[in-house]
Amino acid sequence: xxxxxxxxxxxxxxxxxxxxxxxxxxxxxxxxxxxxxxxxxxxxxxxxxxxxxxxxxxxxxxxxxxxxxxxxxxxxxxxxxxxxxxxxxxxxxxxxxxxxxxxxxxxxxxxxxxxxxxxxxxxxxxxxxxxxxxxxxxxxxxxxxxxxxxxxxxxxxxxxxxxxxxxxxxxxxxxxxxxxxxxxxxxxxxxxxxxxxxxxxxxxxxxxxxxxxxxxxxxxxxxxxxxxxxxxxxxxxxxxxxxxxxxxxxxxxxxxxxxxxxxxxxxxxxxxxxxxxxxxxxxxxxxxxxxxxxxxxxx
Numbered sequence: 388x389x390x391x392x393x394x395x396x397x398x399x400x401x402x403x404x405x406x407x408x409x410x411x412x413x414x415x416x417x418x419x420x421x422x423x424x425x426x427x428x429x430x431x432x433x434x435x436x437x438x439x440x441x442x443x444x445x446x447x448x449x450x451x452x453x454x455x456x457x458x459x460x461x462x463x464x465x466x467x468x469x470x471x472x473x474x475x476x477x478x479x480x481x482x483x484x485x486x487x488x489x490x491x492x493x494x495x496x497x498x499x500x501x502x503x504x505x506x507x508x509x510x511x512x513x514x515x516x517x518x519x520x521x522x523x524x525x526x527x528x529x530x531x532x533x534x535x536x537x538x539x540x541x542x543x544x545x546x547x548x549x550x551x552x553x554x555x556x557x558x559x560x561x562x563x564x565x566x567x568x569x570x571x572x573x574x575x576x577x578x579x580x581x582x583x584x585x586x587x588x589x590x591x592x593x594x595x596x597x598x599x600x601x602x603x604x605x606x607x608x609x610x611x612x613x614x615x616x617x618x619x620x621x622x623x624x625x626x627x628x629x630x631x632x633x634x635x636x637x638x639x640x641x642x643x644x645x646x647x648x649x650x651x652x653x654x655x656x657x658x659x660x661x662x663x664x665x666x667x668x669x670x671x672x673x674x675x676x677x678x679x680x681x682x683x684x685x686x
Contacts, residue, residue: 388465388466388485388488389417389418389464389465389466390416390417390418390464390465390466390467390468390481390484390485390542391416391417391418391419391420391458391462391463391464391466391467391468392409392416392418392419392420392467392468392470392476392481393419393420393421393422393455393458393467393468393469393470394406394409394419394420394421394422394469394470394471394472395421395422395424395451395454395455395458395469395471395472396421396422396423396424396425396429396430396433396454396472397424397425397449397472397560397561398423398424398425398426398427398429399472399473399595401472401473401594401595402421402429402430402433402472403432403433404475404594404595405433405470405471405472405473405474405475405476406419406421406433406434406437408474408475408476408478409437409476409481410437410438410439411478412476412478412479412480412481412482413478413479413481413482414479414481414482414485415439415481416439416468416481417440417464418439418440418441418442418463418464419434419437419439419440419441419442420441420442420443420444420458420461420462420467421433421434421441421442421443421444422443422444422446422454422455422457422458423443423444423445423446424445424446424447424448424449424450424453424454424561426445426447428445430443430444430445431443431445442461444457444458444461449561450556450559450560450561450562451538451554451559451560451561451562451568452553452554452555452556452557452558452559452562452568453554453556453561455469455554455559455568456553456554456556459548459553459554462545462548464545465544465545466484466488466542466543466544466545467542467543467545467548468480468481468484468497468541468542469538469539469540469541469542469543470539470540470591471538471539471591471593471596473593473594473595473596474501474539474540474591474592474593474594474595474596475591475592475594476590476591476592477590477591477592480589480590480591483586483588483589483590484497484542484589486588487522487584487586487588487589491522491584491586493582494524494582494583494584495543495544495546495547495576495581495582495583496525496541496542496543496544496547496573496576496581496583496584497541497542497583497584497585497586497589498517498519498525498534498536498537498540498541498542498573498583498584498585498586498589499519499540499541499585499586499587499588499589499590499591500517500518500519500540500587500589500590500591501515501516501517501537501539501540501591501592501593502516502518502590502591502592502593503515503516503593503596504592504593504594504595504596504597506597507597510600511599511600512597512598512599512600513598513599513600513601514593514596514597514598515537515539515593515596516537516593516596517535517536517537517540519534519585519586519587519589520587521585521587522584522585522586522587523584523585524582524583524584524585525573525577525582525583525584525585526577526582526583527577527578527626527629527630530573530574530577530583530630530633531570531630531633531634532633534585536569536570536573536585537569538559538568538569539591539593539596540589540590540591541569541573542589543576547576547581550576550579550581551572551575551576551579551581552575552678552679552680553680554568554571554572555568555571555572555618555679555680555681556680556681557614557674557680557681558571558611558614558615558681559611562611564608564610564611564614565608565611566608566609566610566611566612567611567612567614567615567634568611570612570615570630570631570634571615571618571631574615574619574627574630574631575627575679577626577630578624578626578627578630603658604655605655605658605659605662609636609659610636610659610662610663610666612631612634612635612636613635613636613663613666613667614666614670614681615631615634616628616631616632616634616635617666617667617670618631618676618681619631621675621676622676622679636659636663637655637656637657637659637660637663638653638656641653641656641657642656642657642660645657672684
């Protein structure tokens with residue numbers, strides 16, 4: 388069983404640190420694959436001194452899902468582990484990955500912990516992170532309910548990728564709806580019969596991921612999760628819809644309380660609901676789903 392570690396980048400300076408963390412692994416990955424959308428050759432520069440097998444794919448088109456689809460097209464190993472260009476992998480990540488796969492061979496995808504920076508300030512900064520405390524099965528009943536996951540620490544078996552197909556180019560960083568692409572993909576894989584595992588042994592550090600929290604919290608990218616739910620409803624699989632409902636960008640109970648209290652305490656949820664309602668109308672007008680990905684309606 389062999390492994391590719393994949394990093395998709397738009398040119399962050401932190402890429403070189405992410406690559407160094409892969410180079411220093413206690414057990415070497417079979418391949419490092421970088422998809423570089425920087426247009427400045429930053430991927431090739433980052434692997435210039437990387438001592439193990441590597442490949443850099445340069446892309447002019449932007450978007451995280453588009454980059455991940457390039458990984459799928461170039462994948463030659465049994466598994467791929469996705470992490471981000473602003474993350475550092477724990478130095479035994481590859482070794483722990485092999486141990487988890489050996490212990491849980493039935494799992495077709497793995498999710499782990501992504502630790503926020505030590506100086507993270509939740510009041511002023513918006514830094515994605517997820518914490519896994521134990522080994523837990525990820526299936527239609529548990530995904531994003533008992534355990535969460537995120538694309539910076541997520542691995543897939545090749546047969547799952549071949550059956551699930553491409554990542555949705557309309558979702559993820561670099562698009563109008565910069566969230567939800569990993570949830571969309573995992574939910575689709577589960578709906579096709581695959582199960583995964585959340586493991587506390589897989590750890591990356593979101594060391595360079597801090598960014599200023601938006602002035603209005605409805606602008607933090609969660610709108611992408613509403614698109615995932617719209618899409619699931621269009622596909623029509625009840626399991627897919629049930630999973631997508633768990634990542635709704637606003638709390639239903641809080642929206643009700645907002646209405647009863649004129650939004651005094653939960654105004655963010657109420658404003659987000661209004662924004663989502665407007666988006667759903669636009670999606671119905673302008674888009675449809677073909678082959679489990681979003682496409683613009685033909686005129």
